[in-house]
Amino acid sequence: MEKREIFGSRLTVIFAMAGSAIGLGNIWRFPFIVGEHGGAAFVLIYILATLLISLPVFIAEVTVGRRSRTSSYGAMSSLAPGKGLWKFAGVLSIAIPLIIDSYYSVIGGWSLDFLLKSCAMEFVKTDPGNVTSIFGSFITSTWSPIIMHLVFLAACAFIVANGVKAGIEKFSKFTIPVLFVLIVLMIVYSVSLPGATEGVRYLLKPDFSEINARSFAYAVGQSFYSLSLGMGAIITYGSYVKKEENIVATSAGTAVSDLMFAILAGLAIMPAVFAAGIEPGAGPGLIFQSVPFVFSSMSASHPAIGAAVSIIFFLTIVVAAMTSCISLLEVGVSFLKDRYGVNRKKGCIMLFLLCGAAGVLCSLSFGPLKDITLWGMNIFDIFDWLSSNILLLVMAFLTVVFVGFVLKKEDVWDEITNSGTKKVNARMFDVIYFLIKWVAPVAIVIIFITNFIF
Ligand code: PFF
16 A cells, blocks of 8 residues: 655644644634624633633644544544444544535635736726625626636645645645735735724724623634634644654644734734724625725725735635645545545545535525525535534544543553653643543533524
């Protein structure tokens, strides 16, 4: 059998994992959720949730991946053979990324289209009053969003087809630093606009009166999504991590990069949105309507600057979405390779066809198929809701229970401390183990219930 590929240095592992983590979740969901839930007070809770719950789950996923050295499908069942539940977890870990990839690449396609529109200076040329309608008419049309979705997905599949080292690792090594530079450039522009301080205040002013049980559920849910947890992606990437690598350090490095990027994205977006005098809205509206409106209204006197910033902005989104989409595809490729011996290139083509077709349905659900709904949600929303609010939590729960109760404690110790050789001392290991075994599962159950009750 072919030798399993592995990532190079610690930094490249962090870049690849951060590539998976940093994505649309950071750019459109985080800034809005923060503003809605008490600004800096929520950021504090988010940091706590990341450290106490998501980071341990992350470490658990990397542990399972590296210990099993196989795809997320077989990871748990290979470590605890003969248990149906872990086979089920394996199936979930393949189904979830396929579902997410189908709608995620549709948004990737929208971003690509808006990048092209930015290059054509469409936003600066359009009257601000009309610019917000560009998005609505684009996504409700039939062909353009489908073509863009397929182009975006094909580009991601192409990178995955080149392999872990020559494809994923090389791409993220280059793009992650670029993403940070781009977002900082965007912040410079954004905070220099008149009236921008209001946006910074919206994001950072602590308002503890907004904090309640639901804020905790939001914080944990958002940080799971943002760190790509419960979706097989980190288990799969974990299986490419060298045996000598320090799991705690790479996991913490990824979590910190993801958190930093989310805060930077907020600082890039909110001041501009406030400077333009618009109410920040949730979801796609924020980045595809409000922000183009900013470019249109703020750059009447300097169209070239407006055009340049909109290119920077949409390029950031396209690249961030690509590195995330790539990690989702890799889950499927790794499964097809390990389970059925399908080679990487063929696997990529199969996944492209599958997610491409499902994505076409998601794309059409804003136009010709908009009347197909379930509980008021269209196909696109169902894909998102089912994967992000339900399946992801179930999968994350199964993973921490597996590491906490099924794997032997000595094996977990062996993996996390590299048989005691890494700088993870006994006390630190005990804390991490306790968080994985008790805190994370209880927290996930509470969030699950909160999501349904409130
Ligand atoms: N973490 C990505 C984001 O914040 O946009 C989304 C994502 C990527 C989810 C990869 C799941 C995944 F496997």
